[in-house]
Amino acid sequence: MTLAKEKTVVDIVRADFPILKEKVNGKPLVYLDNAATSQKPLQVINSLQDYYQEYNSNVHRGAHCLSGKATDAYEGARDRVAKFVNASSRQEIVYTRNATEAINLVAYSWAMNNLQPGDEIIFSVMEHHSNIVPWHFVAQKTGAVLKHVELTSEETFDLDQFKQLLSDKTKLVSVVHVSNTLGCINPVKEICHLAHQQGAKVLIDACQSVPHMPVDVQDMDCDWLVASGHKMCAPSGIGFLYGKQEILQEMPPFLGGGEMIADVYLDHSTYGELPHKFEAGTPAIGEAIALGAAVDYLTTIGMDKIHAYEAELTAYLFQELGKIPQIRIYGPKPDANGEGRAALAAFTAGQIHANDLSTFLDEYGVAIRSGHHCTQPLHRHLDIPATARASLSFYNTREEIDVFVKALKETIEFFSGFLG
Missing domain, CATH: 3.90.1150.10 (Aspartate Aminotransferase, domain 1)
Structure with a gap:
């Protein structure tokens, strides 16, 4: 036998x-x-198909059954993402198309409005282009100065050099959690602590960490964190920005249009509550629901x-x-x-x-x-x-x-x- x-x-x-x-x-x-x-499991594929076959409808403000069901699934996915990264509130999770859009949201909404000539932005030589190019735009518009951290002899983030670069001129640190080329896992918790001692804000690119290891934004104490759904078993066209609630409250909207408003008049508008003031237009509803399914799948494992x-x-x-x-x-x-x-x-x-x-x-x-x-x-x-x-x-x-x-x-x- x-x-x-x-x-x-x-x-x-x-x-x-x-x-x-x-x-x-x-x-x-x-x-x-x-x-x-990443590839996509049937549980995610089926969730996307179910939305389009069974309750395809626009979210929010709809009084009919399909709209209510779609809204519940869409917002329920936000709850799952918030729990997945241990955000303190669902209002701290903003849906974006991808991590690139999330970084640009911070660049245009926060950095363009808060940085002055001579203020310094620190990133590293290992960054993905999506965490470099937006800061070029910011520097060109505001006069901020770009500085970068190089590598140690082991080809990792040079923390000693980072400490030397930090000063009271540092206003933003934007670094990757896990390098998509070097594979090194950067000491993001210590980076956040050191930057905060200088009064700087910190953005973490977590595209290569969120799908592969536990990530806790409260323990890390980052100000913003970004990730892309398509790298974490979800469809393309959906990602998210985590931001501390008090910082997101102070940031102006990134895009204008439907969904992100409270009231619109001919000469001015008022904006919606978090996180909706950053989510202009009809969102990627099915993709967001499928992101929630992907989070459920990863969490179950x-x-x-x-x-x-x-x-x-x-x-x-x-x-x-x-x-x-x-x-x-x-x-x-x-x-x-x-x-x-x-x-x-x-x-x-x-x-x-x-x-x-x-x-x-x-x-x-x-x-x-x-x-x-x-x-x-x-x-x-x-x-x-x-x-x-x-x-x-x-x-x-x-x-x-x-x-x-x-x-x-x-x-x-x-x-x-x-x-x-």
């Missing part, structure tokens, strides 16, 4: 993701591009369990990549348990261009990312044109890492014949 193999959490979870059964170039899909966007399993995968990924002499991985190394960095590896392979690696790996059914990952300043700092990036999620397996590493070895061997 053969005993049936007991299913692990990942075995059960994988069944929720229909796309993982797809084939690419005749090979089973190995999806290792999760830092760019448990963020501690997700983080622990991804740490195991990280340890194995680095162990196997370490067997390939041509590979150079950027960012800090994980410890023996895979802790100390995110579940991704951005790497180069000698003279082989990252785009060529990605193209050839696709022939094996392996999906990775190549290029600068919207971190051009970081790649210039590292003096490399591009990196290849394999990024993991809780639905990936060791077997998929084996397929990836085998395909990578064969690809490097193929190119070695041409490059010598």
Whole structure:
């Protein structure tokens, strides 16, 4: 008698993701591009479909049944997001299209109205373009000065340099929680504490942390935090801004139109309460409801369990990549348990261009990312044109890492014949 193999959490979870059964170039899909966007479980897909099939209607102010049901689901999702990041109030969660829009909301509503010539904004060399370009706009309009934190020898956030940059001129610190290229986990709680001692506000880009580990905005004590739904098992076109209630209260609306008003007259308007004063126009209703479903899904699994399993995968990924002499991985190394960095590896392979690696790996059914990952300043700092990036999620397996590493070895061997 053969005993049936007991299913692990990942075995059960994988069944929720229909796309993982797809084939690419005749090979089973190995999806290792999760830092760019995550795949979606049936629970999220079905929630979006249910909205459009069963109660599609605009939210707020509708007196009929469908509008009431849509409003309840839409606002219920906000409650779930608030609980997920431990906001002190649902009013502290503003729906946006994505994290980029959330950062721009802070840039245009708060920074443009509060910064003066000579005030300083600090970010880091590892930031995503979405956490750099809006501050260019602010500096050009206000005369604020931009300063950046560089890397330690371990290619992590240089906290000592950050302390030196801080002064009473510092008005805003905007940094990533987890680098989408280096994989380093920045000391955001300490960053917030140090910045607040100087009277500065802090914005945290949590796109690469919220889907992979517990995030507590009250414990972190950030002033704002942003995330994108499409990286956390939700659809694209939806994200959120967390902001401390007293700060959001003082910020003027970002966009004008319907939904964000209290009363409109021919010569002036009054604005709605939080968070609605920042949500002009018909929102992404189905996407917001599906974001709530994604939060429910992640919560049911448990963020501690997700983080622990991804740490195991990280340890194995680095162990196997370490067997390939041509590979150079950027960012800090994980410890023996895979802790100390995110579940991704951005790497180069000698003279082989990252785009060529990605193209050839696709022939094996392996999906990775190549290029600068919207971190051009970081790649210039590292003096490399591009990196290849394999990024993991809780639905990936060791077997998929084996397929990836085998395909990578064969690809490097193929190119070695041409490059010598």
